[in-house]
Amino acid sequence: MRQASIFTVPILLAVAVMFPCLAGWRVLGGADLAGLWYPLMEFARNTFVRDGVVPFWLPSIFGGIPFEESMVPSLYYPTDLLGWLTPINPASFYAWDVALHLALAGVGAALLARAAGAGRFAAVFGGSAYMLSGYLVGVVKSGTLVFVRAAGLYPWILFALLRAMQKPTAGRWLAVSALLALLPLTDSFQPLAYLALFLPLMVLLLARSGQRLVSLARLALAGLVAGILAGATLIPAYRYFLLSIRSTVSTEWQSLDPYPLSFFSIFIPSLTPVWEVKYLGITTACVAAISLIRNFRKALPWMALALLALLFALGTQTPVGRALGHLPILGSFRGASHWVALVTLSVAVLSAAGFDGLFGATGKKAAIALVLLGTLNTADLLREAHPLSNSSKRTDYDNSRPSRDPVVWYLSQRPGIFRTHTSEAHFLPNIRIPTGLEWVSGYHGAPLAVFRDFYDASMGGCPELPWLFAWLNTRYFIVGRSQQMRGLVTLMRFNSLTAGQVWVCENPSALPRTFFGASAEPAEGIPVMQRLCSDRPENRRLYVHSRPGEFPLGRLAPGTILDEKHSPNRIEVAVDSTGTGVVFFSEAFYPAWTAFVDGQRARIHRVNVMFRGVAVGKGRHTIVMTYESIPFKLGLFLSFLGWTMAGLFAALAGRRQ
Numbered sequence: 001m002r003q004a005s006i007f008t009v010p011i012l013l014a015v016a017v018m019f020p021c022l023a024g025w026r027v028l029g030g031a032d033l034a035g036l037w038y039p040l041m042e043f044a045r046n047t048f049v050r051d052g053v054v055p056f057w058l059p060s061i062f063g064g065i066p067f068e069e070s071m072v073p074s075l076y077y078p079t080d081l082l083g084w085l086t087p088i089n090p091a092s093f094y095a096w097d098v099a100l101h102l103a104l105a106g107v108g109a110a111l112l113a114r115a116a117g118a119g120r121f122a123a124v125f126g127g128s129a130y131m132l133s134g135y136l137v138g139v140v141k142s143g144t145l146v147f148v149r150a151a152g153l154y155p156w157i158l159f160a161l162l163r164a165m166q167k168p169t170a171g172r173w174l175a176v177s178a179l180l181a182l183l184p185l186t187d188s189f190q191p192l193a194y195l196a197l198f199l200p201l202m203v204l205l206l207a208r209s210g211q212r213l214v215s216l217a218r219l220a221l222a223g224l225v226a227g228i229l230a231g232a233t234l235i236p237a238y239r240y241f242l243l244s245i246r247s248t249v250s251t252e253w254q255s256l257d258p259y260p261l262s263f264f265s266i267f268i269p270s271l272t273p274v275w276e277v278k279y280l281g282i283t284t285a286c287v288a289a290i291s292l293i294r295n296f297r298k299a300l301p302w303m304a305l306a307l308l309a310l311l312f313a314l315g316t317q318t319p320v321g322r323a324l325g326h327l328p329i330l331g332s333f334r335g336a337s338h339w340v341a342l343v344t345l346s347v348a349v350l351s352a353a354g355f356d357g358l359f360g361a362t363g364k365k366a367a368i369a370l371v372l373l374g375t376l377n378t379a380d381l382l383r384e385a386h387p388l389s390n391s392s393k394r395t396d397y398d399n400s401r402p403s404r405d406p407v408v409w410y411l412s413q414r415p416g417i418f419r420t421h422t423s424e425a426h427f428l429p430n431i432r433i434p435t436g437l438e439w440v441s442g443y444h445g446a447p448l449a450v451f452r453d454f455y456d457a458s459m460g461g462c463p464e465l466p467w468l469f470a471w472l473n474t475r476y477f478i479v480g481r482s483q484q485m486r487g488l489v490t491l492m493r494f495n496s497l498t499a500g501q502v503w504v505c506e507n508p509s510a511l512p513r514t515f516f517g518a519s520a521e522p523a524e525g526i527p528v529m530q531r532l533c534s535d536r537p538e539n540r541r542l543y544v545h546s547r548p549g550e551f552p553l554g555r556l557a558p559g560t561i562l563d564e565k566h567s568p569n570r571i572e573v574a575v576d577s578t579g580t581g582v583v584f585f586s587e588a589f590y591p592a593w594t595a596f597v598d599g600q601r602a603r604i605h606r607v608n609v610m611f612r613g614v615a616v617g618k619g620r621h622t623i624v625m626t627y628e629s630i631p632f633k634l635g636l637f638l639s640f641l642g643w644t645m646a647g648l649f650a651a652l653a654g655r656r657q
Contacts, residue, residue, distance in 0.1 A: 006114065009124050010106025010131055013378070014099045017132070017387060021095035028095055028387075030143015035427030035443060037145055038090040040073045041083055042434035047568055048084065055568035056592075056627045060433040061442035062451045063419070063472055063588040063610065067568070069236040069629065070244075072445050074187040076232060077149070098140055098387075101152030106131030108155030109345060113352035115162045117298070125287070126352030128374055130155065132381045133344040134266075134279025140387035150191035151341045153182055158345065161199060164222075165207050165215050171653050174646060177222045181229035189237065190333040191341070194312075196223070197330065198342055201308060205301035229646065231638035236592075236631040243590070244446035246332045266310075266340065278313075278340045280347055283377040287358070288350035294357030299350055306346035313339035406494045407478060408435050410504060417513045417566065418475035419586075424502065440472045450610035451588055457529050467509060470537035471608060473586040475510040478502050509537055513566075514573055516559040517542040517582045517613065520552060528609055542582060542613060545606040552615055557581040562620070571625040577616050583623060585612040592629040597621050 020026040040058075044067070047055040054075065058067045068075045075084065079100065083093045110127025118126060130136070139147040157179045164172035183192040199219060207215040227234055241247055266280045291299040308320075315321040315336030325331040355373070411420060412435065419438045422429060429442035440455065458468035469477075477488055480502060488505035495501055523543040535541060544551045557579030564573040575583055587593075589606040595614050596602060598621050607613040614623055 006110040006120060006123055006127065007107050010110060010127050011103045013106060013128055013131060014103035017102065017382070018095060018099040021091075022099060024092060027091040028098065028140070028143060030141055031427055033094055033143030033145060035143075035430040036072060037094055037143070039431050039433040040067075041090040041093070044073070044075070044084050045087075046434060051567060051569075053569055054084075056629065056632070057568045058433075059438055059566065059568055059587075060436075061429055061439050061444065062447050062455075063440060063586065064590070065444060065448060065451075065588065066236070066240055066590065066592065066629075068233070069240040069592075069632065070444065070446065071187055071189055071237050071240060072146075074185060074233075077182070077185045080186075094145065098145070098148055101149050102131055102136065102140070104152035105136060105155060108152070108159055109348050110352075112155045112159040112162065112345070113349050115159055115166070116302070116349050116353070118349075118352035119356050122352040122355035125355045125374055125377075126348040127155075129281060129284040129351050129377055129381075130345055130348035132378055133281065133284070133348070134381060135340045135344050137381065137387050138278065146186060146188050147191065147338055147341070149186045150183060150188040153179060153186075153188075154191070154195075154341060154345055157183075157195065157199075158202065161202065161219070162206065164218070165203065165211070168215075168218065171650070173218055173222050174225070174649065176219070177225035177229060178646065180223065180226035184230040184233045184237070187233065187237075190335070190338060193330050193333065194339060194342065197312075197324075198305070198309065202305060205304055225642065225646075228638050228642040231635035231642070232632065233635065235635035235638075236629055239591075239631045241332070241446070243448055243450075245449050245452050246446045248449045266343070278337060279381065280344060281377055281381045283373060284347060284351045287354040287373065288347050290354030290357050291350045292354075295353065299353055302346050302349050302353075306343050306350070309339045309342040309346065313337050313343060405432065407502065407504065408432055408437060410492060410494065411437055411476060414476070416475075417473070417564070418510065419473045420476040420478065421469060421474050422478035422502075423480055424478060440469065440474050448588055448590070448610070450606075453529070454610045457533065467535075467537050468532060469507060470509040470511050471532065471586065471611065473511060473513045475507055477505045477507060479505060511537050511540070511586065512561070513586050514561050514564050515540065515584055516561075516575075516577070517556050517584050517607075518558070519555050520544050520582055520607075520613075522546075522551075522553065523607075532608060540584070542584060542607045543609075544613065545609075546603075550603065551605050551613075552580050552582060557618070559583070559616070569627045571623075573623045574620070575616060575623065576620045577618055579618045580615070582607075582613050582615050584608075585614070585625070587612050587625075592627055592632075593625050594628045596624045596626075 015022065021028055043058070043060070044055055047053065055067050056069075058065050058070070067073060074080050079097050082088075083090070083097070086093075106127045108127070109130035110123040113123040113126040114120070136148070136151050139151065157176065160172065160175045160179050164176055180192070180195070183189075183195070200216060203215045203219055204212055266278050267282070267285060292303060311318050311320045312324060313321075313336055316325060321336060324336075419440050420429075421440050426441065426443040429439035432439070440458075454468065454472070458472070476491075479488075487509070488507055490503055490505050492504045493501065494504065518540040520542040521544070523545045526543060528543045531541075531543065542556075544553070557577055559575055559577035559581045561583075562574040562576055565571070571585070571587070573583065573585075584607065588610055589604070589612050593604055593612070594601070595604045597614065597616055602614055602623075604625070605613045605615075612625075616623070
């Protein structure tokens, strides 16, 4: 078997596993893919084709959230660039994307095992064991594309770091930086935070004696360079993180895993929910154990890395996991069990060493053992959970598209600009995003904290007339019972394609999308949410979150909204005011938005907890809001500069060689 087997075997395995989706017979049905990535790609592509611009704002859920900055979709990752700009069906595109990253996981793990001293056959065994581990199968099945991509990049990052420590050159450390930069470009912020802790531990355990401090310093410099390369994503995402619920919730919540891991579940898969398999594989674990018997000193560092990552994966069940919950950034992520990816990768390297210890590096015996053990291991892993076990037929996917949803069809016939709330499953508003309808419900990994405060208060008043929803311009409600909320007018009953029988009801108290406020007072020292809950929305009182003197207070002049146009990156409203007035926008406040009144820069004030207000004088005016993110522009400049310098360095190094 030639060296090429390290590449060909994992690639063929990835194609074989994903073939029904690659051929178009099946569609990956994971919740995150169906509820986030498929509709978001359609939304981005439709916006680009219609308006000729990349959408930086997603108006379709939560009163609007940043698109790329909000740490869920990715725009600048190499494969995504192809997806946004080409007419490939989203389901087909992401099937190939998943297959690619499975192959990257297998090839990268094989190269890592090879760099750690394993033979060719053993490296192929270790790489295949990682690629088809319970963790990767689980994240493909659940559709968590961020973690699929991160798992595909992990072994390449560790491989580059191991080579840089073995023979430190500027080029090898630059490769570490470039690979690290790919993680935030995929919006894999949680895996990046994990590596910020795991990689220094790897250096301490694997660097040569006397080189540990130097290697740590080089790693820190490589991390800084990676931050510059990924600045277009990291800088604006950090600003959003500070304004999202991830920065406001308690450490206890942050450290908890919705699918907690037990120590034995990695060996006994029945202890883990089938949708969150974290199974190492008995064959892999047994072969890895051989490496400790045959060469304990060489295997010990990798065993230590696996055990440390496992302690982190147990989350708040261990003192170490609880300590991580108190660290900045690291304590802000749910799902501690995603550490299992690094457990699995370390064990895969150990299994390659154990394979060599049993069968040697070359020869007929090793080749036969690779085929037999590889087949046994693959069958064992895929028996527990095949990544396509929750996939759908292509026709099923087509029939459940938002355009064929009778609820969407009915709402699209209603006049005006409005939002809708639904008591259906939270991912349904997401899959309806490409239709252009807007929702105050849905799913997102880290909604803005101001929206969550407002929405939670609204839901708390569900048995009564939903007054707070009126401020959100929520005109229609989709409910499971026609009398679920008092004060709603029942319009129509439907059998939803995806949620059974539902009623569409109208909220007669819903306020317009844009209107003139009747009065204003400062929000400081006032329980604004209580005031809004007790006051009737038609009174249109505004509570302003700004410094004194920056906003007209007291009774405001009335006015008329003459025209309004909405698009993802721009809002344009023509108004006629009888005096000094304030135009209220039922849009989520976010500092990246800039306002102009008749071409002159104007301040956007935060009013009524989460909305925008712009002051105008007497007469006719045109208000234009555009999305202008300074952190993104700064990050884009740093990224462009960084990649340009890296490219020049690589070109000069190539010429010297």
